[in-house]
Amino acid sequence: MPDRKRFRRYLVSLRRGLHILAAPVKGDSGRGGLFIQAYRGYGSRDRVFLMGRVFRQPGFGASLQEDWLRRDLLDLMRRLLRKPIVGARVRVRYKGTTAVVETDRHGFFRVDMSLGEMPSDVAWHSVELSLDQPTDERATTTGEFFTPPHTASYGVISDIDDTVVYTGVANTLKMMWRLFAQGADSRVIFEGVPELYQGFHEGPEGSQSNPLIYVSRGPWSIYQVLVEMFRMHRIPNGPILILREWGMKRGSLLPRRARDHKLDAIRHVLDLYHPMKFVLVGDSGQHDPEVYSRILRGYPGRILAIYIRDVSADPERSEAIARLAEEAGEGGCELVLSDDNRVLAEHAAEHGLISQDALAEVRRSKAEASAG
Template identity: 75%
Template sequence: MSLRRHYGKYVRSLRKGLHILAAPVKGDNGRGGLFIQAYRGFGSNNRLFLMGRVFRQPGFGASLREDMLRRDIIDLIRRLWRKPIVGAQVRVRYKDADTIVRTDRHGFFRVHMDLSTMPSDVIWHSMELSLVHPADDRATTTGEFFTPTSRARYGVISDIDDTVVYTGVANTTKMMWRLFAQGAESRVVFPGVSALYQALYNGDTGSQGNPLFYVSRAPWSIYQVLVEFFRMHRIPNGPILILREWGMKRGSVLPRRAKDHKLDAIRQILALYDDLPFILIGDSGQRDPEVYTRVLREHPGRITGIYIRDVSNDPRREAAIAELAREVKEAGSDLMLASDTVAMAEHAVDQGLIPMDALEEVRRSHDDEEAE
């Protein structure tokens, strides 16, 4: 590839990455002021959960709408200078349900809403969010939340770092470089992941629409990058739960230890979908096997299987996981230390979770991506 083509590729990648990083502040069209950012939520027939944040951001450069590059640079600067609003009151409306929530000391708000009108049998739903205090009629946005259809037979909760992607998702600069500058040449996603997760989403019948939840130790600042990353790599959409701020409570100085955040998130999901069994997917490098085994103890009969990607290359770690696997087996489930994505898919076929043709697609995808 010529130097000019290399240069053109990196310029295009830089511009695309810049546009995505600047995206969270674009809803005000450069006017500045108060702004609500809503993250993808999830719900059931009678309850929903959604997180978001309220900011005050500077307003300048509104006249640059025709100059996309300069507009993105200005919006990125505005994003870096925005400040969270403490104690803001946000009104949330979905059909005939209405509630007001308050932001914490970091500007985050959490919506736990009871629903009197059952969501229709579709996957994604829209809701309206507006600012009550400080009052600003312009500070409105549309949020979305996921509900499983009546065809769903199980759910999936998956870690992201070292499970879906190689180490580095918590590093914004590294992720941006891999995703946009290196593109398909970068080893970002583990081979076969997209095919496996699509198969789990479709289920054994091919049309179940099983819910997928993704948890990450990355900061919320990388949320938009993760959303684009999933789209580019054709990984099924699902709520992305950022664990770093998950355990914060109003008035606390520091969040609780990170290992508690994943437990909190999983417990909340299992409580909301109390009629669904779940598959838990993680890696051997952190505490996923221990956390998932604890979840199984707390929720007997709810965990169909635990898939752990082997990334530690440590005989002592493998022995510890093998001991946990025996405990899980005695409880009537399986904990599998998988060498690759194909091994997970093979077990899923044996358990009747995905069809045989989906396994063949995972194998083809794995081999093709491994050879790149």
């Protein structure tokens, strides 16, 4: 009997995973043709930035709309067979403002558009995307971007790999297995992360809607999985910036190093949201302390705190980060290194970044994980 229940649970998990993996190609209902996939963007009162990709995908199985399992299997196959469109011209519309951008050699497009009309004071806004060239009236979609409301007092830029999620979950199949098959026991998310990040989002007053922007070294293929993982674990919504394609230009033979991508991404966010202050969260294993130290030097007075998850057992690495922490302190910012989110939350509460209620939630989560 237990084996039968476990099998049913795995079958349900498989179906959920298939649906998430197949989601990016579902906008054409199996007809095939050109398709625009938009990723969450972010904006200010006068500017918006977002990314997306244009594909040509095969069409088959359009008559199977009622058979959702076979539909998902076919859509997953169509996703594997789709091809990026180079040089496509994408028209972007937000209220009365329009811009046209072109896809690169990987089919990606980047929108950095001035807004003629200021967004309303809500967190998420819709933007319409369509194709000018090649022409396909069906290839339209709606994207979304975030703007901080007037209540926001600071922002958070957080790494994902080894900071929010455990090592190895950037592997799509491993992530899907842990997330859907193993459920609450999967250890996909570090203990206390949802509660700490919710505390950041709510701020010390509990209702500030501070923006959270996430960066990942994984491929864009895991984007939809990350979105679902954040939803399942109640981590606050925010744009997810994938660093592998960040800053790649037509004609370049090799991408820039990931640390340069991260610098570019963080600088773009800080420039867009000037003079808002930020908290930077990362891990000790992939140059985050060095990158964040460079940001601190380049944007004096803009960084409230640097939180680094300790994932290294190397004493030399710990000593190097200690030197960076000393340097950060001289620049008026504390760099906190710990493998326990309670330590980070206690520092954040002490410095007025999160509420005491949020701190209590982080402690409760850690206590429950230890007891389990």
